Amino acid sequence: MAPILLVVLLAFIPRTVEGHQSVAESQLRLHFATGTKPIESGRWPDLTGQATAWVVGEPVLTNRGPAEALVLDGFTDYLLIATNASLAKPLLPKRDLSAAAWVLLEDTRPKGGLIGFIQDDGALEKGWVLGYNRRSFQFGLSSTGADDGNGRSTRISGKTPIELGRWHHVAATYDGETMRLYIDGRPEAESVVQSGDILYPAEGRFALGAFIDSNELFPMEGAFYEAKVYDRVLTPAEIESVVRRNAPMLAWRSGVNRDLAFLVPPYLQRATADGITVMAETERPVSLKVEYGERQPLRNHAVSASVSTLNSVRLEGLKPATTYFYRLTATDASNHVARSDILSFQTLPGPSAAWAFGVVGDTQRNPEITRRCAEGLFALRPNAVIHCGDVVDDGFAKSQWVNDLLVPANRLFSQVPVFPVIGNHEKNAHWYYDYFDLPEPEYWYTWKIGNAQFFMIDSNKDCGPGSPQYQWLERELAASTATWKFTAHHHPCFSSDEDDYGDRLRGKPEKRWVDGDSNAARLVPLYERHGVDIAFAGHIHSYERTWPILQMTINQSRGVRYVVSGGGGGSLEQAAPQRAWFSLHVQRGYHYCFAVVQDRTIQFKAYDVEGRLFDTFELTKPRDR
Ligand SMILES: [Fe+2]
Ligand SMILES: [Fe+2]
Structure with missing residues (x-):
């Protein structure tokens, strides 16, 4: 046990619950309690002086509401009272038995143990255990009277469901005739199947905080305040009075997932090969903690630099193309806690990897379609996703960010990083820059994945030669050594839409008939000069893919491909009745796209929200481009 924990133990503040019972209590065999004798050299002495539990793992002493608790991590932490049957034998009741514990479970499992000495191996069922399953506390016992040759146990279950994050008092008794189980001071189950002396196995381990026999070990995730074993049968009145005396224990409820909830559950941002940002939003200001690691238990953690409602934690120093598991905990000023499920992310792949x-x-304001797009994309397991803008319908309507984007798309956003560009519907509202953690200067930015580089552009801003964005892009494209260069901006350089770029339906002259957005189109010469492979856009709520275009003609060997993917939820638009010269495939419908890249080959696919493939192409680049 680390010295810091001993300090915590000795300096523990007065409790509101009654102190632990006197060691002189009659026929008390074992009594483990927090706040009494310190844990030293990995050993937890019992108060009767008859035994010492060996600490396995690194349980931590800390407060859980009104009680100091020994917290076990659910993976490696538990306590061994006796490592074999002969050491256990003097400590174990022969017939009359009571076992009682104040316990707080953070999670349950199909087979869990609080305290006991047991073998449960096929037909061999010997010993006893006070434990739990997914839903309820249990007491299992095997006796000489019910022995079928290799032991036969009876397991009784409490009626009160286990409430996670809450203290429960659990007590079991056996008097040679009747097994009884008490939950929170009330008798809830009994059985008369067993009789006579307790039938113990010839080998095993006497453990606290784990279900353990010769071939199974299931440590518990939760905390002990106290555990006792008696050589006699506690009466219902004795058990009830213990619970009544410690009423604050039962009354206390952890703040976990009760008083504090995620408004926006965790989502990922700004992934690189060696870092990622985890974000979340809560109703009250919180600090965030991300526990993470390549496997459980999650041994690493990082915390947010500030306290706020919309908060983030940056993880750095990660390995490339590596899967990490993570869990986010938000804590407010009153110590209320919201905790996410265990999720995972993967750092971005390096230049030699195949990726997607x-x-x-x-996505605008259509949460059901947005959810289906996000689910469809997640089902394909991309390494990252780009969003072509108009992420919401009104960038200043905060509720749309939560209810129409981040919550419906959370399964994707919590496990795959999403890189957006800003559309016109964001209205340049601060929420765009608040909800997304983007590389500087955020309006436009670039990021690398695998052997590709993406250039993310703000087509609301000036895209003309001489503009800061144009100059930046020219510089970045010229400097890029990536095999694949992709651009994304909201407004399309080429579109067949019937009315956005001229009246192609009736030929009314008020709107000049052009091929696409005239501001974005000023980037075309840059794309052609620097060998951009695909330029992605949105804004038109449908799908369109062009032929490869060079200097306003189709050029199969050196042209730039343009893809409009604006089908994430905004009301659908219609292509002009007549075919445009540049158009290869135009289609109205909600959809998303997916591409796999390996070395110099890309396979590109477009799917509708039913998951049906409706367009695809494969491209292999010659070595000279
Ligand atoms: Fe739009
Ligand atoms: Fe738009």
């Missing part, structure tokens, strides 16, 4: 990305756009 998804594309979606114009």
Whole structure:
């Protein structure tokens, strides 16, 4: 036990619950209690002086509401009272037995143990255990009277469901005739199947905080305040009075997932090969803690630099292309806690890896379609997703960010990083910059994945030669050594839409008939000069893919491909009745796109929200590009 824990133990503040019972209590065999004798050299002495529990793992002494608790991690932590049957034998009741514990479970499992000495191996069932399953506390016992040759146990279950994060008092008794189980001071189950002396196995381990026999070990996730074993049968009145005396224990409820909830559950941002940002939003200001690691238990953690409602934690120093598991805990000023499920992310792959990305756009305000796009994309397991803008319908409507984007798409957003560009519907609202953690200067930015580089552009801003964005892009494209260069901005350079870029339906002259957004189109010469492979856009709520285009003609060997993917939820738009010269495939419908890249080959696919493939192409680049 680390010295710091001993300090915590000795300096523990007065409790509101009654102190632990006197060691002189009659026929008390074992009594383990927090706040009494310190844990030293990995040993927890019992108060009767008859035994010492060996500490396995690194349980921590800390407060859980009104009680000091020995907290076990559910993976490696438990306590061994006796490592074999001969050491256990003098400590174990022969017939009359009571076992009682104040316990707080953070999670349950199909087979869990609080205290006991047991063998449960096929037909061999010997010993006893006070434990639990997924839903309820249990008491199992095997006796000489019910022995079928190799032991036969009876297991009784409490009626009160286990409430996670709450103290329960659990007590079991056996008097040679009747097994009884008491939950929170009330008798809840009994059985008369067993009789006579307790039938113990010839080998095993006497443990606290784990279900353990010769071939199974299931440590518990939760905390002990106290555990006792008696050589006699406690009466119902004795058990009830213990619980009544410690009423604050039962009354206390952990703040976990009760008083504090995630408004926006965890989501990922700004992934790189060696880092990622985890974000979440809560109703009250919180500090965030991310526990993470390549496997459980999650041994690493990082915390948010500030306290706020919309908060983030940056993880750095990660390995590339590596899967990490993570769990986010939010804690407010009153120590209320919200805790996410255990989720996972993967750092971005390096230049030699095969990889995949998804594309979606114009989610706007249609949470069901957005959810289906996100689920469809997640089902394909991309390494990252780009969003072509108009992520919400009104960038200043905060509720849309939560209810129409981040919550419906959370399964994707919590496990795959999403890189957006800003559309016109964001209205340049601060929420865009608040909810997304993007590389500087955020309006535009670039990021690398595998052997590709993405250039993310704000087509609401000036894209003309001489503009800061154009100059930045020219510089970045010229400097890029990536095999694949992809751009994304909201407004399309090429579109067949019937009315956005001229009246192609009736030919009314008020709107000049052009091929696409005239501001974005000023980037085309840059794309052509620097060998951009695919330029993604949204804004038009449908799908369109162009032929490879060079200097306003189709050029199969050196042209730039343009893909409009604006089918994430915004009301659908219609292509002009007549075919545009540049158009290869135009289709109205909600959809998303997905591409796999390996070395110089890309396979690109577009799916509708039913998951049906409706467009695909494969491209292999010659070595000279
Ligand atoms: Fe849109
Ligand atoms: Fe738009």
